Amino acid sequence: MQQRPGFILWFTGMSGAGKSTLSTAVARQLSPVQRVELLDGDEVRTYLSRGLGFSRADREENVRRIGYVARVLAKHEVGVITAAISPYKSSRDEVRALATQAGIPFLECYVQASLDALIARDVKGLYKKALAGEIPHFTGVSDPYEPPESPEITVRSDAETVEAGVERILDTLRDRGLLAPAASAA
Numbered sequence: 001m002q003q004r005p006g007f008i009l010w011f012t013g014m015s016g017a018g019k020s021t022l023s024t025a026v027a028r029q030l031s032p033v034q035r036v037e038l039l040d041g042d043e044v045r046t047y048l049s050r051g052l053g054f055s056r057a058d059r060e061e062n063v064r065r066i067g068y069v070a071r072v073l074a075k076h077e078v079g080v081i082t083a084a085i086s087p088y089k090s091s092r093d094e095v096r097a098l099a100t101q102a103g104i105p106f107l108e109c110y111v112q113a114s115l116d117a118l119i120a121r122d123v124k125g126l127y128k129k130a131l132a133g134e135i136p137h138f139t140g141v142s143d144p145y146e147p148p149e150s151p152e153i154t155v156r157s158d159a160e161t162v163e164a165g166v167e168r169i170l171d172t173l174r175d176r177g178l179l180a181p182a183a184s185a186a
């Protein structure tokens with residue numbers, strides 16, 4: 001397996017926007033040809049951030065922890081993909097700054113979909129519950145989501161296919177020299 005520079009590909013977006021779908025697909029494309037690690041939101045909360053809730057302080061702490069693990073891995077030539085909602089711009093900017101200071105390329109991928117589309121999609125049935133007031137502080141319904149101002153990549157998951165989104169993400173990695181040649185053909 002060819003040694004490549006590490007990087008952090010940081011997905012952000014509301015619940016159900018497509019972070020898991022896209023990050024899993026990108027990781028699958030990359031893993032045969034370069035070292036890749038996916039830090040998925042749900043898995044992180046089961047282990048690394050067990051016990052944290054959804055207050056602003058807890059979400060910020062969650063993002064800080066993911067950022068730290070991502071940096072540790074990326075320093076060792078791992079392509080790290082993260083997929084937490086990470087709703088606060090200041091937290092995302094903080095992890096970006098720390099990565100950049102450490103010389104690690106950091107790419108933010110905003111997975112965007114309208115609230116109407118997310119409510120219609122409602123993969124996990126969470127929006128129905130949140131709209132009924134059964135889940136307090138639910139992102140986009142009763143808690144803020146601050147969209148990135150200048151993400152490296154934006155995927156409109158309510159307007160483009162998964163395949164088109166994945167291809168654009170791979171294109172961006174390729175443009176930055178972060179993609180092993182064999183993955184370029186994927």
Ligand SMILES: Nc1ncnc2c1ncn2[C@@H]1O[C@H](COP(=O)(O)OS(=O)(=O)O)[C@@H](OP(=O)(O)O)[C@H]1O
Nearest residue numbers: 015016041054059062084085086087136137138139
């Ligand atoms: N209040 C509230 N708001 C948003 N999401 C909630 C909430 N409570 C539980 N969940 C479920 O937790 C998943 C989001 O966790 P994250 O670690 O990605 O969130 S954060 O980055 O710390 O904000 C999120 O998963 P995804 O749907 O995969 O995004 C939800 O399933």
Ligand SMILES: Nc1ncnc2c1ncn2[C@@H]1O[C@H](COP(=O)(O)OP(=O)(O)O)[C@@H](O)[C@H]1O
Nearest residue numbers: 014015016017018019020021123157160161162
């Ligand atoms: N272009 C797209 N990109 C990503 N997901 C999409 C897209 N179009 C439809 N979907 C669907 O939206 C849902 C997104 O769910 P998921 O990936 O779990 O979101 P999240 O991880 O952001 O909570 C999936 O059922 C997926 O099949």
